Amino acid sequence: MVERKRADLDAVFAALASEPRRRMLERLRAGQANISEIAEPFDMSLFGVSKHLKVLEQAGLVRREIVGREHRFAAEIDAIADAERWMQTHLAFWHLRLDALDKHIQKSSVPTKRGKKRT
Template identity: 50%
Template sequence: MVELETHEISAVFHALGDSTRRRMLLSLSCGPRTVSELAEPFDMSLAAASKHIKVLEGAGLVRREVRGRTHVCRLEPEPLADAHAWLSFYEGFWNGRLVEMQRLLRAEAAASPSSAKQRGNRSKAAGTD
């Protein structure tokens, strides 16, 4: 399994747990944005947007650069790769479980027609049909 610092991965998933922050990251995937540009689609104050950005910064997902009075944010995708690696372990685990379930269902389906036929034959032989 992928070993990551508990705090780091928890911070990434916490940051991704909010739809506003996910939409901000999506916007940043197209290029750098100012805090005003990130806040605009949400009808929120710059202070509220800044709080969301601080969470993203704390998770290492965003880097903020101050240019005079303007704060420009850039996406830092590396922590997303770490989260993906962590999730990939569980994807493999669940895919393995689903393959096993599919195998069991196919085995059951293959056995079912003969089982139903045997039950029908027993009913006819007993005269209970």
């Protein structure tokens, strides 16, 4: 197995909790880019963009490759996949519970007041 370090969910979710950063990720879906290119559509200082990219990098959402005087960034998939897994699990448990509730409702649809509901 690839000894990939488990993504820090706190960092991943925090990095995603910013519209500019999500847009930068979307930008990188089209291929790699350097900071100036990434900064282009934003009304923000270059250094501001650089800071955002550092957040994404530390969360493992992008990879930086320094080539001469430019820093080229590329989207990274594993971190986001980990976060997605947490959500999937959460949703799965949720649906399990809804199913259970459904069954419960069907059972107690008989109007005899026998079952004591705790809620």
